[in-house]
Amino acid sequence: MEKLDKLLSTGPKVLNIGLQSFYESCETQGIPTVHIRWEPPAQGNPELLSLLDKLL
Amino acid sequence: MNIKKKIEQANEVALERMSNVQPILVDIELEAMNVIPAMDKKTILHAGPPIDWGRMCGPTQGAIAGILVYEGLAANIEEGYELAASGEIKFDCNHDHDTVGPMTGVTSPHQPVFVLEDRENGRKSYCTLNEGRGKVLRFGGWDFEVLDRLNWMKDILAPALKKAVNHAKGIDIKSIISESLHMGDEAHNRNRSGSYLFMREITPHLMDTVDVSTAKEVFLFLTQNADIFNLNLSMPHSKLIADAARDIDYCSLVVAMARNGTDIGIQVSALGREWFTSPATMVDGLYFPGFSEEDACPDLGDSTISEVIGIGGFSMASSPAIVSFVGGSASEAVSRTERMYEITAGKSKTFTIPSLNFRGAPTGIDIRKVVELNEPPLINTGIAHKEAGIGQIGAGLTSAPLEMFHEALKSFGKKYL
Amino acid sequence: MFSVKTHIIRQLYRDSVQLMRAASAANKLEGIKIASVFMGTPKNKSLLEEVGLLTPEAQNAKSNDIIISVHADTKSNASKAIQYIIDLISQEVTTLKEVAIYRSIRGALTGLTDANLAVISIPGEFAARETRLALEQNLNVMLFSDNVPIEDEIALKNKAHEEGLIVMGPDCGTAMIKNVGLGFANVVMPGPIGIVAASGTGTQEVMVLCHQRGIGVTHAIGTGSRDIKDSVGGVTMIDGLHGLDHDPTVQSIVIVSKPPDNKTLQKVLEEVQICSKPVIINFLGKKAGYCDHPGKTLTVNTLEEVAYSASHFIQSKELKRISVIFDDYEEIKRILSKTKSILMPEQKYIRGLFAGGTFTYEAAMIISDILRPTESLWTNVNLGGTKQIENPNMSREHTLIDMGADEFTVGKPHPMIDQTERTRRFLKEIKDPQTAVILIDFVFGWGSHIDPLTDMQDAFTQWELLDRNIPIVTHLCGTELDPQDLNKSIPTLEDLGIYVMPTNAQAARLAALIATRGDLNQLMK
Numbered sequence: 001m002e003k004l005d006k007l008l009s010t011g012p013k014v015l016n017i018g019l020q021s022f023y024e025s026c027e028t029q030g031i032p033t034v035h036i037r038w039e040p041p042a043q044g045n046p047e048l049l050s051l052l053d054k055l056l
Numbered sequence: 057m058n059i060k061k062k063i064e065q066a067n068e069v070a071l072e073r074m075s076n077v078q079p080i081l082v083d084i085e086l087e088a089m090n091v092i093p094a095m096d097k098k099t100i101l102h103a104g105p106p107i108d109w110g111r112m113c114g115p116t117q118g119a120i121a122g123i124l125v126y127e128g129l130a131a132n133i134e135e136g137y138e139l140a141a142s143g144e145i146k147f148d149c150n151h152d153h154d155t156v157g158p159m160t161g162v163t164s165p166h167q168p169v170f171v172l173e174d175r176e177n178g179r180k181s182y183c184t185l186n187e188g189r190g191k192v193l194r195f196g197g198w199d200f201e202v203l204d205r206l207n208w209m210k211d212i213l214a215p216a217l218k219k220a221v222n223h224a225k226g227i228d229i230k231s232i233i234s235e236s237l238h239m240g241d242e243a244h245n246r247n248r249s250g251s252y253l254f255m256r257e258i259t260p261h262l263m264d265t266v267d268v269s270t271a272k273e274v275f276l277f278l279t280q281n282a283d284i285f286n287l288n289l290s291m292p293h294s295k296l297i298a299d300a301a302r303d304i305d306y307c308s309l310v311v312a313m314a315r316n317g318t319d320i321g322i323q324v325s326a327l328g329r330e331w332f333t334s335p336a337t338m339v340d341g342l343y344f345p346g347f348s349e350e351d352a353c354p355d356l357g358d359s360t361i362s363e364v365i366g367i368g369g370f371s372m373a374s375s376p377a378i379v380s381f382v383g384g385s386a387s388e389a390v391s392r393t394e395r396m397y398e399i400t401a402g403k404s405k406t407f408t409i410p411s412l413n414f415r416g417a418p419t420g421i422d423i424r425k426v427v428e429l430n431e432p433p434l435i436n437t438g439i440a441h442k443e444a445g446i447g448q449i450g451a452g453l454t455s456a457p458l459e460m461f462h463e464a465l466k467s468f469g470k471k472y473l
Numbered sequence: 474m475f476s477v478k479t480h481i482i483r484q485l486y487r488d489s490v491q492l493m494r495a496a497s498a499a500n501k502l503e504g505i506k507i508a509s510v511f512m513g514t515p516k517n518k519s520l521l522e523e524v525g526l527l528t529p530e531a532q533n534a535k536s537n538d539i540i541i542s543v544h545a546d547t548k549s550n551a552s553k554a555i556q557y558i559i560d561l562i563s564q565e566v567t568t569l570k571e572v573a574i575y576r577s578i579r580g581a582l583t584g585l586t587d588a589n590l591a592v593i594s595i596p597g598e599f600a601a602r603e604t605r606l607a608l609e610q611n612l613n614v615m616l617f618s619d620n621v622p623i624e625d626e627i628a629l630k631n632k633a634h635e636e637g638l639i640v641m642g643p644d645c646g647t648a649m650i651k652n653v654g655l656g657f658a659n660v661v662m663p664g665p666i667g668i669v670a671a672s673g674t675g676t677q678e679v680m681v682l683c684h685q686r687g688i689g690v691t692h693a694i695g696t697g698s699r700d701i702k703d704s705v706g707g708v709t710m711i712d713g714l715h716g717l718d719h720d721p722t723v724q725s726i727v728i729v730s731k732p733p734d735n736k737t738l739q740k741v742l743e744e745v746q747i748c749s750k751p752v753i754i755n756f757l758g759k760k761a762g763y764c765d766h767p768g769k770t771l772t773v774n775t776l777e778e779v780a781y782s783a784s785h786f787i788q789s790k791e792l793k794r795i796s797v798i799f800d801d802y803e804e805i806k807r808i809l810s811k812t813k814s815i816l817m818p819e820q821k822y823i824r825g826l827f828a829g830g831t832f833t834y835e836a837a838m839i840i841s842d843i844l845r846p847t848e849s850l851w852t853n854v855n856l857g858g859t860k861q862i863e864n865p866n867m868s869r870e871h872t873l874i875d876m877g878a879d880e881f882t883v884g885k886p887h888p889m890i891d892q893t894e895r896t897r898r899f900l901k902e903i904k905d906p907q908t909a910v911i912l913i914d915f916v917f918g919w920g921s922h923i924d925p926l927t928d929m930q931d932a933f934t935q936w937e938l939l940d941r942n943i944p945i946v947t948h949l950c951g952t953e954l955d956p957q958d959l960n961k962s963i964p965t966l967e968d969l970g971i972y973v974m975p976t977n978a979q980a981a982r983l984a985a986l987i988a989t990r991g992d993l994n995q996l997m998k
Contacts, residue, residue, distance in 0.1 A: 003637040004716045007589045007613050008692055011651035015581045015612065017603055018594030020491075022617070022656060025919040026592075029653050034585040036575045038595055039486040041428045041602065044514075044536045048427055048462055051469040053602070055063060055308070056424040394574040397583065429576045430486075430537075 059472055062306040063424075067401040070301035070309050070325055071420050074365065075405045077300045079181070079293040080226040082173045084218035086210065089165035092153050092182050096165065099146045100124075103161025103358040104316025105331040106149045109140055113317030113353050115196025118444020119160040120147075122198025126206050127164050133198055151312045152329060154299070155182040156291045156358035159194040159440055159448075160317070167206070168214035172229060172292045179299060183292040185209055185217075188281030194357075195440040195447040216274050219265035220258050227257045229293040232286070233367065234406050237417070242375035243290045244359055244368030245436040245451055250286035251278065287359065294361040301325050301420070308468060309401055310421040313364050313433065313456060317356040317440070320456060324423055324464050327471065332464040334457035339439045341452015353442040355454050360435050366404045366419035369434035369453065370396045373409045374417075378436060378453075386411075392434050393418065399425040399433065423468065426461045475506065475544060478551035479528040480559070482539040486512065487562060492539065493886050495561040497893060502557060504550035505543065510558055511884070513538040520884045578606050592655055593642075594618055600643060601625035608632055608640070616642030616697065617656050623699060630700075630708040639712050645695035646673030646920075649680065652691055657889060659918035660954035664689020665724035665787050667717035669710055671696045674829030674916060675729040675757070675776055677950050678977055682780030684952050685975070688787050691722045701733030701741075710737075711744045718748045725751050725786050727779055731834070732756040745770055751792050755779045757831065758838055758856065761794060768792055776835060777976040798982065798996050800975050805983060805993060808944075808972055812987045815942040816909055823850075823988045824902040825873035825912035826895050828888040829950065829977075830854070832914045833875035836981035843985035843996070844871065853878050868902060871988065873912070889921045896932045903936050903943055910944045912984040914977060917951025917959065924957065926965055933969055944987055945971045948980035 014033040016023040026033035042048035085091045095101070100120055102112070109117070121136030124145070130136040139145060150157050157163050169182045184194075187205055191197040221227060232253045233241075239249035255278055262271050278285055302311045307325035314321060321333035336354035343349070362368030372378060373393035376386040390411060396418040397403075403416030421433050432455035439450040492510040499508035507524055511517035513534030521527040526542035534540045541558050545551035575581040582588060591607035593600055597620025607614050608629065621643035633640045641648050647670075648655040652663040659677055661684035670676040670693060680690040694713035701707055710730070717726045726748060733741055733756070742764050745752045754764060754772045761772040771792050773779050781795040799805045823840065827833040834854045841850045841858045851862040851872045862872060865880055876888040876895045888895045895913075902908050915925050922928060936943065953960040966973050974980035982996065 003589070003611065004613060004639045004712060005719050007639075007650060008716055008720045009651075010589065012590045012653050012655065013585060013588045014655070015578055015585060015588045015591045015607070017578070017591060018617065021920060022592050022594060025654065029919075031653050032585055032588075034575060034581045034588070036577065036581050038576075038603075039430050040536070040596070040599055041430075042462075043430055043458070044599075045462070048465060049602070051465055051473070052424060052428050054473055055059065055465070055469065056428060391574050395576065398576040398580040425577075431576055 059306070063308050066304050066306035066326070067309055067420060067422065070304050070307045071402045073300040074297050074419065076176065077174045077230075077297045078176065079172045079174060079229045079296040081170055081221055081229050081289060082226045083171040084168055084185075084214050084221055085171050086168045086214055086218065087165065088163055088167050088169045088182065088184075091169065091171060091180070092155055092163070094153060098144065099148065099165065101148055101150045101153055101155055101157070101161070101163040102316060103150060103157050103159065103356065104314045105319050105321030105333050106152075107147070107316045107318055109147060111318050113356065114442050114444045115353050115356065115440045116160045116162070116317055118196035118198050119162040119193050121444070122193055122202060123162050123164040123167075125198070126203050127166055136198070149314070149316070150358055151314055151323070154180060154295070156295045156361050157184055157194065158186070158287055158291065158359045159357040159438060160196055161358045162193060166210070168210055170289060170292055172296050174296050174300070179296060181292040181295040181299065183288045183295075185214060186281065186285045186288040188277065189284060189448065191447040196444040197447045198445055212270060213274060213277060216262065216266045216270050217258065220261035223261040223265045224257070227254070229289050230406060232257070233290055233293060234408070236286070237367065237371055237374045237407055238410055240375055240377060242368055242371045242378060242436060244287070244362040245378050245438070246283070246375050247286040247290060248283045250290060251282035251284075254286050254289060290367070291359055291361055294365045294367065297365045298361055303328065306472065308423050310364055310423060313360040313421070314358040315355045315360065317353050320355060320460065322456070322460055322464060324468065327464065327467055330467065332460040332467070334460040337454045337457055339437055339450075339452040339454045341439050341450045343439070343450035344448070347441070347449035351441050351449055353440040355435070355437060356440050357437065359437060360456075363433050363435055364421060366400065366407055366417035369436040370400070370419075371407060371409060371417045372434070372436070373411045376411075395431060396434060398429055399431050423461050423464045426458065427465045430458060432456045432458055475546060476548045476551050477526060477528060477542065477544050478548065478555060479526070479530040479543075480541040480555045481513070481530055481534050482541070482559070482562070484537050485539050486537055487539060491562065493891065495558045497891060498561060499543070499554045499558050502550070502554050504546040505554050506546070507544045508554050508558065509543075510539065510541050510562070512536060513540045517884060578603070578610055578612070582610060589613060590615060590650065592617065597621045597643065601629060604629050604640060605632075608636060608638055611636070611638070613638050614640045614642070615645055615648050615655050615695070616640060617645060618642070619644040623704060626697070626699060627705055630705060634708050634712060639694070639709060639716065641695045641709060642697040644697045644699070647676045647693060648695045649690060649693035652689070654919045656695075657916065657918055657920040658693070659684070659950070659952050660956075661952055662689035663691050665722065666690045666727060666783055667720065667723035667725070668693040668727045668729065669696065669713035669717060670694070670728065671698055671701055671710070671730035672757070672831040674950065675831035677829070677916060677918060678776040678832070679727055679729055679780050679783075681950050681952055682777060682976060683784055686780065686784040688784040692717060692720065696730070701730055701737050703734040703736045707733060707737040707741050710741055714744055714748060714752075718750055723750065725753065725783055727783055728752060728754045729776065729779060730756055732759040751786060753779055753783050753786070757834060775839070775978045776831070777978040798993070799979050802993060808983065809986055809992060812910070812944050813990055816987075816990070817906075817941060819906050820909040820941070820943070821988065822868075822907050823871045823873070823910050823912055823984050824868050824905070824908050825984065826898055826902065827873065827875050827914050828877055828892075828895065828916050829914050830875045830877050832948070832950075832977045833873050835977055836912065837873050839978055839981040840871065840873070840985045843982065843991065844989065853880070868905070874898070889916050892922060892925055892928050896929055899929070899932050900935060903939060906941070908943055909988040910946060910984045912980060913945065913947045914980070915947060915949045915951070915962075917949065917955040917957040919956070921957070926962055937969065946974060946980050946984045946987065947971055948974045948977045950977070
C-alpha cells in the first residue's frame, strides 16, 4: 500500500508506453512524463521472448 | 543465485575489466609474423568473421592478391589471384589472432604492425599502419602506387615511428582517444583530433631519434592523412579493451563485431570464439563525386570494434559533424547515442560525451537487450567500391542486422538454460 | 475497372492508432473504395482477407512489416492513396523522433528517475510482460490494453499487492491521480471525491456530474472490467479503496462497477465497512438497498444518483440517496408534446448508438424498465431484462448498441477516438422508417476525438434534410474545461434541434418516453 499511497499523495510521474496521445495529454497537464518508443519485443518471436523472460 | 543475477554480475565484471585496460602503444614490429600469434609466411589475415576465398568480396580479394605481390609470393596481380585461389595460402580472420584491420583488414607476414599492450596483464593487440586516403590496399587497391606506398611505409615510416615510440617508452592511446572525443572525434569515421594528439606525443621523440629529412617525410605523411591515421591506433586500442571482456562465464556482452564485406559477425563473451553471422549490410552514406550506392561494397572491416567499446557510432553525440553523412542534425547525433544506452550494460568511465553533460559513452553491447528492443547497434563506417582496385568511394552509417543477435541469444540460452 | 494495390513497408512498427488514422484519412481520398493500413500480423491478415485486400504481397508480409492495401477505382488513384499513406506514416516519425529517445522502461527511468506510474497501451499479448517489468521497477501501472490473459492479470495484481503497488486494468480506460487525467479522462476541478471504478465511462460520468455540481474529484482508480470476478478477487478495487481511505484530500469514496461475483461482492462490502470515510456504491443493475449504513455506506442505482448523492453529502454532510427523474420537468413536457405531434405512426423504436459501454448498459437498464412488458429491447451488452442481439450490425425494434464493444473494435479504433463506424450506422438508422428516436452519447476529455460534433456535421445535415422528423436525444459527457469545451458544444447541438440531456440516465428516460409516446406521470409513480 505504501507505494500506492505515495502515488496518490505526490501525483503521477509517468512513463508512457504505447499511444503517443497519452504522453501528449500528460505533457499538456504539466506533469513529468517520458515517452517510450515501444515495439513488439524480439519482433514478437515467441522462442526469443521465452528466452528473454528467463535471461533478462 | 538465479541466472539473471549471474548474467548481471558477469556483465558488471566485464565492464570493470574493460574499464581497467590501459592500452599503450609499446612498439612497432617491422614484420607482423614475428609477433602475431599463429602466423607464418603463408598466412594472410583479413577483417570480419572467417571466410573462404570464393566467398570473399571484390575488395578483399584484390587486397589479398595485391599483398601477395608485396610479400613477393606473386610476381604480378594475376599471379596473386591465382595463388590465393590455389589453396596454398591460409586465410584467417584478424580477430582470432589478437589483430584488427580497417576495411579489408588484410594483414600479411611482412607488413609492419603497431603493438599495443595492456601492461597490467601483458595482453597485446596488433594493427597495420594506416595508408591514408585515396587508392589504398585496405579498400582493395593494389596497383603500383599502392604497393609503392606500402614499401615506403615498411622502409621509412615504420622504422622512424618505431624509434620514436621506443624512445618514448610507450604512448598512452587511451588518453588520446578520450581527449579526442572532446575535440569532435568519435574515433571511427572522424579521427582528425586523435591524429593531431598522436603527433603531439610523438614529435619530441621523433626529433630525438631520426634525421630531419626523415622526420619531415613522416610529418608530411601524418598531416596529409590526419583525418584517418589514428584509426589504426584507435582500433587495436579498442580491441585490447574488448578482449578483456572475453570468456567470462554468463557474460552476455559482445566482445567482437566485424565485417568482411560478405558477412558481418559477432562474438559473445560467454560463447567463446564462435561467430554469429548475418549478411553484411549496405551503408547509408555520402559518396565521393562520380560514385553511388550501386558501386558500393557491403559493409566491411574490423573497425566496428570501436562500437563494441562505446565509441564510433555509439559516441555519435561527440561528433555532430559526422551526422551529415545521413543528412541529420546535431540533435539526431544525440538521439543516436541515447538509443545506444538502451542496449548497453553501462557507461564508460573513460570516454565521456560533452554534449550529454559528460555522461560516459554507452558501453558493452548486451545481446539480450538488442534482441528485446529490436534496436541494432549503430555503426559509422567508410564505403569501399565493390570492385577491387578502386578504393574508397564514400562514408556513412549503417546498423548491425538483428538476426545474428537472435542466433547468439539462442546459443546463449542453449548453454545456460 | 477497380484496382487493388498493396505496398509493404518492411521492418517498421507503428501503433495501430497511427495506422488507422492514416487509413481513415486515405479513405476520404477521391476514388478510394477501401484503404487499409495494418501491421502484418495473422489477425490483421484475416481482416484484410474479409475485405478482399489480402493480396499475395500482403500474405507474405511479416508481423513487423506494415501492409498498405488499397482498393480504388483506378490504378493511379490507388498509387496516390498509397503514397499519401506513406507520407502520413513517415510524418509521424519525425515528430516522434523529437519526443522519443527511450525504448524501454529501463532506459526511460534514467530520464525520469522518480517515475511512479507506467501507463501501458500496447497490444494485449505483450502487455503482461511490460507490466511485469514495470512492477519490477517499483512502478504502479495503468494498463489500458485489453486482451490480456486472465491468469496474467491475477499474477500481476497479486504481485503488485505484495509490493504495495497497484495495477489499474487491464482494460482500464480512465484514471485520475491527483487530478491528472490518464487515458480517457475529463478535465474537472480538484476536490473531495475519490472514485474506484471498474467502468471507464462510468467514472467519466461521475466526475463530470460532480464537477457540474461544484464538487471536484482528486482520484479515480480504474480496476479494469475483470477485477470483480472471483478469480481475480477485487484486488485492485480493495487496494484502491484503502488508498483513497488513506488520502487526506478525499472526503467521500465512490465505487462504480457492474455487480461483482458473489465472493468478491462480500469481500468488497466488508472492506467498505472498515473504511473511515463514507462510501457510495453503485453496482450497476443491482437494486439499491443492499448495503446502507447510516453515515457510513450508501447504495444507489445510477451514475447520476452517485454524483448527486456524493455532492449532496459534501455540501450537507448528510449521506442520502438523491434521485431525480429529470432536472427540468417543464422542458421535458414541452419536448414530449412536440415529439408526439411530429412522429409518424410507424416510427416506434429507439435506436441507441453509444460510444460508452457503461452508458449503453445504464441506458438499457432504464429503458427496459420504461418499455411496456410486451416490447423487447435488443442490445449487445448482455444485461438481464434485455435481449441479446444476434447481428449487432442490424437493429430490430428497440435497439441499443455499444459501438465500442469487441465486435466493432477488433482492428479498428474505438468510437470515442474515431466515429466513422458510428456515423455510418447513424445514417443507416435515420433511413429506417421505424426509427422514432436516436439516442447518442458524446464523450469528451483527454484521449477522445478532439471535435466529435464537427466530425458528425455532414451526417447531421443529412438528418436535417430528411422528409420525416426523427428526434435526436443526446448526452455530452464533458465539462467546460475539456479540450472539446462543453459550453461551446451544447448550443451547437441545440441550434440543430437536438435535445441535450444533462445525464446519460435522463437522456435514456427521454428517449424511452418519446418512442413510447409516454408522459412524465408514468415515471413519477
